[in-house]
Ligand SMILES: Nc1nc2c(ncn2[C@@H]2O[C@H](COP(=O)(O)OP(=O)(O)OP(=O)(O)O)[C@@H](O)[C@H]2O)c(=O)[nH]1
């Protein structure tokens with residue numbers, strides 16, 4: 001069994017927000033609260049420690065009250081750069097990642113990932129959920145992983161690797177479906193554009 005005190009939660013807010021016109025997505029308001037803070041408030045009760053990965057406007061993120069870490073490299077190498085930053089800063093045995101643009105993610109996300117990781121003796125537990133087109137797909141930015149994977153990720157990214165599934169494919173990974181009766185069907189809908197953000201704000 002994995003205790004929540006052994007898990008650090010990382011809010012991924014280090015992207016370019018290209019599809020939002022280059023806006024710093026984590027600072028865009030969702031129901032009156034910045035997306036990254038909304039995400040942090042939903043993640044905090046599920047983990048022992050929390051931190052934010054951001055690459056711009058660091059003092060705004062720092063005002064949310066948890067440590068803020070930018071990527072070590074300034075080239076916007078994608079979400080794996082955020083994973084790596086998180087693993088480097090993580091002081092617990094496990095790290096879980098959550099993107100800042102999916103504010104309605106499940107309140108039992110971490111518990112279910114942790115249960116599956118322990119049950120399967122896996123190295124990574126990754127959520128899978130139905131997307132807006134109805135298809136079940138892995139949600140790689142929602143992953144719980146062992147801190148020891150840091151060295152593997154250093155090697156992978158230094159070799160030029162960028163794709164999350166190419167890296168997780170090197171490790172024992174369990175997929176955790178979030179489509180049980182009672183699961184919110186739109187929990188994993190993410191806001192990549194301002195229109196999607198406004199649509200999400202109107203939803204349940
Ligand atoms: N640290 C870090 N995180 C990133 C980077 N690129 C994307 N992310 C994060 O990964 C998650 C998924 O990213 P996307 O929604 O695909 O990308 P985005 O950069 O936010 O937006 P687009 O530029 O429109 O693709 C988000 O939480 C991003 O903040 C990066 O270069 N570095």
Ligand SMILES: [Mg+2]
Nearest residue numbers: 101190191192
């Ligand atoms: Mg996104």
